[in-house]
Amino acid sequence: MSEDIHALSGAYAVDALDDVERARFERHLAGCPACRAEVDGLVAAASELSVLTEAAPPASLRAKVLAEIATVRPLPPLTAPQAESGDDAVTSAPPAPSQPAAEAAPAESHGDQGRHADELSERRRSRSARGLARGWRVVVAAATVAVLAIGGFTVWRQIDKDPSRALADQVLAAPDATRYGARLAGGATATIVRSTSLQKAVIVTSGMAQPPTGKVFQLWLQDATGHMTSAGLMPGGGDQVVVLSGDASHSKGAGITVEPAGGSDQPTTNPIAFVAFA
Incomplete structure (x- = not known):
C-alpha cells in the first residue's frame, strides 16, 4: 500500500481497494476535507457519465486528427539526469596552498566519512520515496480517469444504471x-x-x-x-x-x-x- 494515503481517493471512488486499504482510507477520509471533496467530485462525474448516450463521431474527425498531428511539436528527447544539487552535490574546491606539515588540517576520520555517507544515502532514499509517491498519485489519477471515461462501472455509492x-x-x-x-x-x-x-x-x-x-x-x-x-x-x-x-x-x-x-x-x-x- 502506498505511503501517500491521499493518492488512494481515485481507487476508493471506483471501489478498487481491498478491505484493509478501504478501512484505513475511510479513517483518513473522516478527517481530510481535501480527500472528501476529491471523492465527491469523482462520484459526481460518474453520475453524470451514467446518463450519457453513445454518439457516432463525425466522418471528418479522423482526417482532422491526422492533419493536426503534423502541426504538433514533438517533445524533446530525454536526457541523462544532472548531478544532484544542494546537500547531495559534490563540489570541487581549488587546492589549498601548501603549508608546513605541522600546520596541515587533520584528515577526516573514517568514522566521520561513514556517517556522512549514511546521511547522503538517507537523503537519496527519502527523495526516491517522495518521487514514487508522486508517481503513484499520477498513476491512480490516470487510471481513475480511464475508468470514468469507459463508463458502465460500479462505484462505492450505487449509481442507477437503469x-x-x-x-x-x-x-x-x-x-x-x-x-x-x-x-x-x-x-x-x-x-x-x-x-x-x-x-x-x-x-x-x-x-x-x-x-x-x-x-x-x-x-x-x-x-x-x-x-x-x-x-x-x-x-x-x-x-x-x-x-x-x-x-x-x-x-x-x-x-x-x-x-x-x-x-x-x-x-x-x-x-x-x-x-x-x-
Whole structure:
C-alpha cells in the first residue's frame, strides 16, 4: 500500500481497494476535507457519465486528427539526469596552498566519512520515496480517469444504471420539455412531461396510493382519433418516474387506468387521471 494515503481517493471512488486499504482510507477520509471533496467530485462525474448516450463521431474527425498531428511539436528527447544539487552535490574546491606539515588540517576520520555517507544515502532514499509517491498519485489519477471515461462501472455509492431512468432524465431536461399536471384522489399528484424532439413522455407521481389487490396501474397514450394505446404498466404507487412506451410526439393526451394484473389491450375503467397535450 502506498505511503501517500491521499493518492488512494481515485481507487476508493471506483471501489478498487481491498478491505484493509478501504478501512484505513475511510479513517483518513473522516478527517481530510481535501480527500472528501476529491471523492465527491469523482462520484459526481460518474453520475453524470451514467446518463450519457453513445454518439457516432463525425466522418471528418479522423482526417482532422491526422492533419493536426503534423502541426504538433514533438517533445524533446530525454536526457541523462544532472548531478544532484544542494546537500547531495559534490563540489570541487581549488587546492589549498601548501603549508608546513605541522600546520596541515587533520584528515577526516573514517568514522566521520561513514556517517556522512549514511546521511547522503538517507537523503537519496527519502527523495526516491517522495518521487514514487508522486508517481503513484499520477498513476491512480490516470487510471481513475480511464475508468470514468469507459463508463458502465460500479462505484462505492450505487449509481442507477437503469436505461429507462437515463432516458427519463433526458426527457425531463430536454429544452422542449412540456409539463402537464393532474391531481389524483387522496391528494396525490401526477405530472406528465413530454418532449416532441425525443418523441417520449415521462410520468412523475407523488404520494400515489398502491393499486387494489390483483390490479395494476396502466398508462395510455391517446391519438388524434381518440384511440388509446397502451404505454406500459406502472411498477406500483408511491413516488414514481416512469417513461411511457411508444411515440408520444403526435399524441393528444395521456392517462392512467386501473386494470387487471398483466394489463389490458384497451382501458376497462375510467381513467383515474388524464391530461390533454394542448
